[in-house]
Amino acid sequence: MKNLRFAIFGTGFWSRYQLAAWREVKGATCVALYNRTRAKAEGLGREFGVNAIYDDPAELLRREKLDFVDIITDVASHAPLTQLAAKSGVPVICQKPMATSLREAESMVRFCADRHVPFFVHENFRWQTPIRALDVELKRGAIGKPFRARIDFISGFPVFENQPFLADLEQFILTDVGSHALDVARFLFGEAKSVCCHTQRVHKNIKGEDVATVMLEMVNGMTVTVNLAYAGNALEREAFPETLIFVEGENGSAELVPGCELRVTTRAGTQSQKVPPPSFSWADPRYAVVHSSIVPCHKNLLRALQGRGPAETTAADNLRTVRLVFAAYQSAASGRTVPIKN
Numbered sequence: 001m002k003n004l005r006f007a008i009f010g011t012g013f014w015s016r017y018q019l020a021a022w023r024e025v026k027g028a029t030c031v032a033l034y035n036r037t038r039a040k041a042e043g044l045g046r047e048f049g050v051n052a053i054y055d056d057p058a059e060l061l062r063r064e065k066l067d068f069v070d071i072i073t074d075v076a077s078h079a080p081l082t083q084l085a086a087k088s089g090v091p092v093i094c095q096k097p098m099a100t101s102l103r104e105a106e107s108m109v110r111f112c113a114d115r116h117v118p119f120f121v122h123e124n125f126r127w128q129t130p131i132r133a134l135d136v137e138l139k140r141g142a143i144g145k146p147f148r149a150r151i152d153f154i155s156g157f158p159v160f161e162n163q164p165f166l167a168d169l170e171q172f173i174l175t176d177v178g179s180h181a182l183d184v185a186r187f188l189f190g191e192a193k194s195v196c197c198h199t200q201r202v203h204k205n206i207k208g209e210d211v212a213t214v215m216l217e218m219v220n221g222m223t224v225t226v227n228l229a230y231a232g233n234a235l236e237r238e239a240f241p242e243t244l245i246f247v248e249g250e251n252g253s254a255e256l257v258p259g260c261e262l263r264v265t266t267r268a269g270t271q272s273q274k275v276p277p278p279s280f281s282w283a284d285p286r287y288a289v290v291h292s293s294i295v296p297c298h299k300n301l302l303r304a305l306q307g308r309g310p311a312e313t314t315a316a317d318n319l320r321t322v323r324l325v326f327a328a329y330q331s332a333a334s335g336r337t338v339p340i341k342n
């Protein structure tokens with residue numbers, strides 16, 4: 001099977017973990033790095049043995065023979081870099097959030113489709129070990145048909161310390177963690193037909209919202225509430241960076257609780273199992289459940305790029321998540337429930 005050659009665009013905080021995760025996947029080799037600040041790319045290149053370093057993405061695309069690019073830059077640069085690669089006929093993997101607006105995301109998907117260039121979004125939260133275990137349990141059917149669920153990502157973790165650019169975003173938690181959590185809602189429970197949202201800003205020194213409460217009315221009749229917060233407050237149960245989920249079914253309930261534990265309750269009682277992520281030496285222990293999920297996400301995208309199966313997170317699919325994100329902003333601004341066109 002052909003080994004695919006790829007380049008990484010952007011060598012910031014997440015790129016090191018993305019590149020380390022690619023090394024866990026057989027069948028792809030990073031051959032070049034781009035960053036607008038060349039010294040940052042050179043530093044990552046020395047660490048991982050990548051010698052082709054560029055501060056001009058167009059030059060990189062001209063000089064390197066690539067099978068795909070992995071874009072891990074700030075969201076404002078996603079559209080121009082995606083289009084630049086697509087013009088060269090190079091398949092694209094793009095970090096979430098896909099774009100700065102729904103219109104921009106739709107344009108990116110259309111641009112790649114018109115050129116028959118494969119376009120994927122790196123959405124790894126749905127690949128977390130606990131979330132995949134919950135999905136298996138729901139499909140097993142012990143709790144019966146689910147009718148309501150709650151997805152919580154609530155943390156006092158000082159996220160702005162290692163990613164200070166987040167404080168300058170006009171739209172923060174819904175585009176950042178919200179993109180992940182709303183994708184998880186779609187993965188587990190299907191599509192939504194309406195969104196109602198309320199946002200708040202607790203930190204006074206940031207531009208965007210750091211708290212959001214989203215209620216989804218699902219096509220299948222479920223109600224799903226997504227609670228998001230990076231308020232910086234002290235919490236008795238600090239679970240960062242775990243996503244906690246509680247699902248009510250006709251015959252019982254299933255819950256992901258702190259410590260990567262899945263608890264399933266029926267009339268027969270409660271069964272508990274630990275569902276920890278795999279361990280990787282390069283993963284930051286504080287982010288282990290998230291960092292480890294990059295590996296199966298890469299594997300799924302690589303299979304698609306090699307023509308060996310479909311990808312879960314195509315850009316066309318992720319566009320549905322983007323619609324939820326911006327519908328949530330629309331609801332928060334208007335105070336009204338916003339319908340979703342599927």
